[in-house]
Amino acid sequence: MTAATSASVSPLVVGIGASAGGLEAISKLIRPLDPALPVAYVVLQHVSPTHKSMLVDILSRETQLRVTRLESLQRPEAGVIYVVPANTNATIKEGVFYTTPALPHVVPKPSINDFFVSLATDAHEASVGIVLSGTGSDGTAGLRAILAAGGVTMVQTPESAKYDGMPQSAIDAGVIDYILNVEEMASRLAKLARLECASLEGNQIEVPRRLLELLKERRQLDFSGYKQGTLSRRIRRRLIATNVTDMNQYLALAESEPAELEQLGRDILISVTAFFRDISAFEALEKAVRHMVEQVDNTPLRIWVAGCATGEEAYSIALMIAEAKRILSSQVVVQIFATDIDEDALEIARRGRLSRRSPRGAAQAYARALLCKE
Structure with a gap:
């Protein structure tokens, strides 16, 4: 620089x-x-x-x-x-x-x-x-x-x-x-700072086609539609984490170490979410939820949440529907299906132990506020 x-x-x-x-x-x-x-x-x-x-x-x-x-x-x-x-x-x-x-x-x-x-x-x-x-x-x-x-x-x-x-x-x-x-953080920060400088100066690493093929073949992850800048930054971070100095060495590591290829896939995916993450989207969803609960009678209401990550979005929708059912005195049966390609994220979602990450009471209160506002 x-x-x-x-x-x-x-x-x-x-x-x-x-x-x-x-x-x-x-x-x-x-x-x-x-x-x-x-x-x-x-x-x-x-x-x-x-x-x-x-x-x-x-x-x-x-x-x-x-x-x-x-x-x-x-x-x-x-x-x-x-x-x-x-x-x-x-x-x-x-x-x-x-x-x-x-x-x-x-x-x-x-x-x-x-x-x-x-x-x-x-x-x-x-x-x-x-x-x-x-x-x-x-x-x-x-x-x-x-x-x-x-x-x-x-x-x-x-x-x-x-x-x-x-x-x-x-x-x-x-x-x-x-x-x-x-004691290890200073050296890691120094590497990250140099990475960021290189990115700001436009010095992106070229992503080998073979690396994307490995992710698709062995991890069933297709990143061919991702922006090159995003892939470059994520792969460069794995080079830092593994103390590898060039792309050829990293490609060899990814081919020989399944755990590294799995970690790279997780890093690119970034399976992170939160309760009611996009407020405007949930405000719009409120009307659809009420309408669905009002219209269905003996037919079960089935909802699919695709790309659910650690599950907060699926649980947010469940809380909104529960509040709608309470307000409308509805007995409709609801089934929510949530899927994701990140197995580690799904395991967190399945456990449903979310009290530290977003208190259930707070989520319920927020759902009630959305559904009961004037």
């Missing part, structure tokens, strides 16, 4: 979320970071609003990068670590940071999820989210958004975390690219 290009391109923004036990993990992560990389970092450490945070001063002693308090209307600069203040939530839009006061009754703060979701919306495939030690599940929904946008997600290995609640929540939700010790 030339100096001219560096100056004209916004830095890669990496969100780092942590809670209890997070200070030690953050310190280990930032010590080896290279200040010359075109990367800006945003630290979201859960802090008591009544506690005077010294996080900027503490982290400044642990890294060669400049550490500063994140302020509204700042633009991220490469080689800088931004610390979100206590009692404040942060987002990013069109490459600009925004802050808002955290509501007194809402915890934890700052919200890791809020920033990660905004980062996914703003940076798409260039978004990176990291969750370190902490209790609870803050960060999981945000990592899901980043993964769905094509970005990169990492968590600290639960066994190395002082408190494994937050990393384990994200792992259980199936929204993680890399599970690493914090």
Whole structure:
């Protein structure tokens, strides 16, 4: 990457979320970071609003990068670590940071999820989210958004975390690219930063036809209709993950290692979803659901959800229909079929253990709000 290009391109923004036990993990992560990389970092450490945070001063002693308090209307600069203040939530839009006061009754703060979701919306495939030690599940929904946008997600290995609640929540939700010790994350971020720079400069790797043939023959996955840029970025990420330096070596690895070919297929598919993910679509679906429930009588109502991923969309539709039946006092029998080509995602869907990823009560309340609004 030339100096001219560096100056004209916004830095890669990496969100780092942590809670209890997070200070030690953050310190280990930032010590080896290279200040010359075109990367800006945003630290979201859960802090008591009544506690005077010294996080900027503490982290400044642990890294060669400049550490500063994140302020509204700042633009991220490469080689800088931004610390979100206590009692404040942060987002990013069109490459600009925004802050808002955290509501007194809402915890934890700052919200890791809020920033990660905004980062996914703003940076798409260039978004990176990291969750370190902490209790609870803050960060999981945000990592899901980043993964769905094509970005990169990492968590600290639960066994190395002082408190494994937050990393384990994200792992259980199936929204993680890399599970690493914090000491390994700096080198992985450096590789990702170089990948992003190459992509911005238009240096895409050429996807071998044989690799796509292998995916179709052995995994029954046909990616021939995918954009070359998307395939190039996803395959380049597998090169980084496997420490392979060129495409010929990776092709040989994919031919000889079925597990790697399977992982590549999963990475390209990105089987991620969420309850009521597209609000406008579910608002439109509400009318169709009511009409169907009203019109059918003795005939079972059968619904097929194609590409269901981990199942949240199918369960969302089930909740909407249940609410419609309750409101209309209907006894119609409903069967919902959900399918996907990703067996790992289907296994999560079959278990139906979704309380951490999206509380059932919240989903029901939202479905009721959709169906009962004026």
